[in-house]
Amino acid sequence: MWRDPEEEGRISPGGLCRGVRSPPAPHRMHLLTMIFLLLMLQARLTQTLFPSPEDGWQIYTSAQAPDGKCICTVVAPAQTTCSRDPRSRQLRQLMEKVQNISQSMEVLDLRTFRDLQYLRNTESLMKVLDTKLRATDSQRNVNAKSFQELKDKMKQLLPLIPVLDQYKSDTKMIVQLKEEVRNLSNVLLLIQEEMGAYDYEELQQRVMFLEARLHACMQKLGCGKLTGVSNPITVRASGSRFGSWMTDTMAPSADNRVWYMDGYYKGRRVLEYRSLNDFIKGQNFVQHLLPHPWAGTGHVVYNGSLYYNKYQSNIVVKYHFRSRSVSVQRSLNNAGYNNTFPYSWGGFSDIDFMVDENGLWAVYTTNQNAGNIVVSKMDPLTLEILKTWDTGYPKRSAGESFMICGTLYVTNSHLAGAKIYFAYYTNSSTYEYTDIPFHNQYSHISMLDYNPRERVLYTWNNGHQVLYNVTLFHVIKTNGE
Template sequence: MIYLKMWSLAVVWISSLLVSAQAQGTASLWKGNDRSGRCQYSFTVDSPKEASCPSASTGPEMEALKARLGLLEVLVARLAGGEAPGTVAGAGLQEAHSQAMRDKAQLQREKTQLQREKDRLAQQVEDLQKRVAELQKEAERLRSRPCPQAPPPSVPQHDSGLRPGAGPSLSHLASRPGRTQGDTSSLRDSSWHYGGPAYQELKAEVAEVPAPSPENPEDNTGCGELLSVGEPVSHRKADSIAGKYGVWMQDPEPEAPYGPGMLWRVDTVGSEVRQLFGYEDMQQLSRGFPTKVLLLPEAMESTGAAMYRGSLYYQRRRSRTLIRYDLASESVAARRDLPHAGFHGQFPYSWGGYTDIDFAVDEEGLWVIYSTNKAKGAIVLSQLDPHSLEVLRSWETNIRKTTVANAFMICGRLYTVASYTSPNTTVNYSFDTSTSQSKAMTVPFKNRYRYNSMVDYNLVQRKLFAWDNYHIVSYDVRLGKQQ
């Protein structure tokens, strides 16, 4: 309070000085006698509004003094809690706050609008995915439709995969009502029951297949040599980088509680691959809706897993250990080291991915494809006991594992794919375990998405299952005797 009083006195004193200075510059004193002879004094001060000439004493010093006085008045007003300066500052702050609130409201409106747009686009994507799935189903249905034109008598009409009397065909992943355990005829691809030569020619088949006959027992069993691979059909694209490569499977001899139409998928990108997704049928797989998710007790290595007789067979990460995981009990049922097998990048396929050990299933049982130091990188093929994982018998081939993109088994024969990136490559090599003979081949094979990391034979569907650069795809195959 004393400090405030001292400032007030200073302002009053400076104001007095200023008034005195101004008075000295504008006032005049006059002395004279009046009519009665008395001395009379007159004091005159100019009006500030009517003065015609500024005083000579009002120079830069006076203006500076006025400026200082103004600053002192402002300081005194602030110290005394004056209204004027605070009002101006408060008004500025209020305007800034109002502007900030208006900007915030505008941003909120824009965010809401963007969210609506995002939801609309997401709905459009979902509708397009549904439409693509419907078109794929329609394409499958059209493929399975019999050709209306009767073939000439001289042209063979069926391949060796035909099973006489199998009855009407259904969708390639739907089972026939009342199907008994072990009956896989209802799951055969219908295109091979009724495929006419016109349809086969449209698919650019490279060889003709003789009609089945009683004299040819190999034809009656449905087995034969690979003659052609059809066009790839995409069923689903992975949603994230984890699905760039992986493996999908179907058990040819399923056990309870899972049915014959059950499909399984594993995304194999990552250091801890342990999730196994199960789908009731192809439609659920295409839509991405798993009905079962299992967590494997030990991490999986690469894309070489297989499904057989109610168990998942896979290689444990960073080891040559083979694991049989029982689906019913959700536990490890057997484990065994594969003798001398290379692992974790020692003898992979040409695309890499630590594909040293590759399981395969065909009409003759469970196999494993690998290599050893003794074989110097050449493919070694072993048949396994599906219960104990014991090696029953082995063959050493004459093709290096690192020079081929992938391999699969059909009817006891090993086949290899030449390239995983070339859009038009070939199945270039076969090895027959019944004769221990190998030979070169040139069966056309397409990598539509140019990064095929898994190829396995599915004997239930008479198809190849593959994983091509985020895409789950399948190929029809045709078997028979070479002419």
């Protein structure tokens, strides 16, 4: 509730100093309000004056929040406001005035606090003096001793005179500060009216335009370099220690089916859940019985078909869910199998299928490659190998691996404390060692795959089905249109 400043801060020690005021608290509150308003206006003006970026945008995007919403953070090229803009110049001048007023108020506040302490200390002295004066007035005779006592008391009160004079001066300063704040309020109201609805609508249109541009850029240039992995999101706890679960990376957005394959060898039963919510609840699923058992956990669902490694062989199989039949199968020449070159956790993980923004991949190794990880780009229709890269990284030293935007990322362990340690770039046939930590919550990862549609990592961790969001770094060149 607003209260009249004139009615506050009155000091009346012993009834002798009525009318002496300290700096009213509402003035300071009003001043803080003005400073806040100025900062808000300056920030808004700065946003309004930004032109289109001429240089490359840096975009860090964490693809999916826990609530399913896409997160994208843009670091735009540095821009500066136009120093000749009259409103910007006027706001700077007002900010300087407010700063000066603020400093004056602080000095005044400290001085008033000090003087108040002095007045409180002299209050008892004033009461004694008042009592003696009343007694003297009633007796109408003053002896020498009483007169000397009164004289001594009066000497003790002499320092109060400059304090009261200072209060008079401070009161005048408060009146001046009130007037300056009132003038600032009027000027700010005028600026606010001048920057009113038109600039707000213009800013809103600008934001919408930038959002549309950013969305278009992300659609066209969705690839980026992995810079971070979120904390794990446990979706469900089910099945054995080892297994795999996935969605179709090529399915339309309305198709949210989940496929579930428990175990790492000799399995043939694939459960198809209608949605992620049904998978969480363990309901509404159909069963597919594969004609050939699988090996490992490196399966993927891509464009309506399951790609997996046939048990005790280096044969890769494409199984079509709708027709419930094998579309094609082919031997992956020289590829190790049956725990010849598995990941560090074993589990017949010799051949690992992956899908990213560029299509279907197979990760494995051969004797000719001395057990180092081999990456092959595959034709999803025929399972023919289109191109192969030797990464030079020993597969048995890898905990798991996954592809993002043509880059193979390798973890250094499947146990607690694992991190993404190695990256191989197929577009340049180069590699680098990385240090990207992620929280291995259940201490035994047996499946780790990237889903480019959702931009998340699917993980099977010690009987838990877990998701990780990823953060990618993009540099998008623009021409400032």
